[in-house]
Amino acid sequence: MKFNRVLENIKIYEAGKPIELVVREFGIAPDDVVKLASNENPIGTSPAVKQAIIENADKAHLYPDDSMFELKEALARKYRVNENNIIIGAGSDQVLEFLSRALLNENESVLMSGVTFAMYEIYAKQMGAKIYKTANYAHSYDEFMEAYTMYRPKLVYICTPNNPTGDATRKEDVLRLIEAIGKESVVVVDGAYMEYAAAKDAKYAITPKDLLGYENVIYLGTFSKAYGLGGMRVGYGIAQPELIDALYKMRPPFNISTLSLAAAIAACGDDAFVAESIALHQEQIQRYEAFAKANGFTYIESYTNFITYVFDETMDSTQIADALLKRGVIIRNLASYGMNAMRITVGTAKQNDVFFKHFSELLV
């Protein structure tokens, strides 16, 4: 069998280790495993979402409303946009896939920051497109424009706040970049962690409506983080109808399950849960900042629900991550991103206690 040649170049995305695997591999009791690796909401599932799931538990045999009328209406109200500006994906991931498949091919390229969300690259490779990255993880105007001018990429990714580094780009800088990029390129503003940035500093807050004036820009959002629906796979893209309609052509029918749709509709109105998530986060992240300072290493100022610790040559992120894993603490080593760093989801007070206890013992 001969497969399409793009397959030769594809690396499979490596998901964070699930708790079950650590239990099996290291014989640690499930209750002693702390997973701070996948930026899941540490508060858990919101009561409103849990209720919606239970109420719909006997509807598993029924296909969802494929028009997603109710969810789009809720999002349109929330962001003051129209329903025809919205496409729903199985996570904002799937909207990235639609974008890549609608726009990329072997003659096109994509541009992104030096360290950013891994799926941009994977979907581009699936389409055989060339990949250009700036030198740094921060979204520098000069670096982006130098590469843009040279390569004329079809897709430009601005991940703000950025994952897996946690930094963000100010709204005025994002708009400046958008203004400088030609209309023949599509700019993706990936705001998966935007709720955390907006709550921390208004200068970083970007809403879909801020970008709708640009026909070649799409805003991506997700229910996976602040809304606590990581396991349900619901995200969205918001843009002008011409772009949305093109993405629809790549959307498989029923791309959201019946229960995911019900959960997202419930989550959409659940502002109190989001506020609670952010409040916990803002309180607990201070402990992570203080811990770094007390132990002599640095961190990247975070606008997300995680923090990235950056080490000098006296410490090795791979060794630390492995040692923590054997103790039942799962975090994300960033060695595969070319950084001597690790990304830690800011957990509950109790989860963070466990992390600090084990990491302190390793540092002795």
Next chain:
Amino acid sequence: MKFNRVLENIKIYEAGKPIELVVREFGIAPDDVVKLASNENPIGTSPAVKQAIIENADKAHLYPDDSMFELKEALARKYRVNENNIIIGAGSDQVLEFLSRALLNENESVLMSGVTFAMYEIYAKQMGAKIYKTANYAHSYDEFMEAYTMYRPKLVYICTPNNPTGDATRKEDVLRLIEAIGKESVVVVDGAYMEYAAAKDAKYAITPKDLLGYENVIYLGTFSKAYGLGGMRVGYGIAQPELIDALYKMRPPFNISTLSLAAAIAACGDDAFVAESIALHQEQIQRYEAFAKANGFTYIESYTNFITYVFDETMDSTQIADALLKRGVIIRNLASYGMNAMRITVGTAKQNDVFFKHFSELLV
């Protein structure tokens, strides 16, 4: 913006009308609407699945185990294959998408029967591949081999039982076709409705293991029909590891939600529910056969959970479907498939009563 040129040629899949839409459009009370259009399991959600969903309702914030270890283990046990023979998709639909993206391009073609599952064509068009169909909906050896010899398609689809017609192809005929097709083509045996065919007549029963001896053949199965998980979007492909590994390169991470995974694991062991579904179906389909005979039109012998009524020129499927819809009865008109026919999911006794009542009144 310039999109990939394949988009120009793509028609969006038209899902069956959801009950909410009929309620809104025709002002019919929800309880009076009967939907027999999407081949959903009329018994509903199995109690074991409902229980699994409720038990996992507070895990919506947690990403699923992306290795899908437990589900693959259950499927491997069920079908006596290995875990590395299995890929899980968001419905078997998504496995069709992986196949199309791994194998098709603008220089390749696909071959399928004259009337068959619509997504084969849609995914082929997304890849710019040429589409060849045989003259008839039945999978004729001669028609397939004539087209195969002429066009050398990269993908050959055998949908058995066939959707939306309900007919099936005998195992010996499927194997004869597979033997005649060269190894450079991949043959897809889509068994989405296989549980119904196998229960009706052993000559039509095909298991994944029957096909594993052929490196270029993949069996597709789903939890959407006999297992009652249409809304959860879980299906699978079973083949030799070389093919499975290639499809994995097109799989996005976390392509099944946490609750869908839990539901599928529960469903996999729920043989009693499948048996109950089939027993109800076998009892109720006799009423549909008798109704057709009593009213002077024909049907296609069904090996699925639906039945296809075929009309002569004195009746018009579009008029009938529209008239039924206004009465709150949703069925699938097959005019868009070039047939003066309609597909009706065999429902519960009560649902079928409603269908016969309204259709009888229209026939007067």
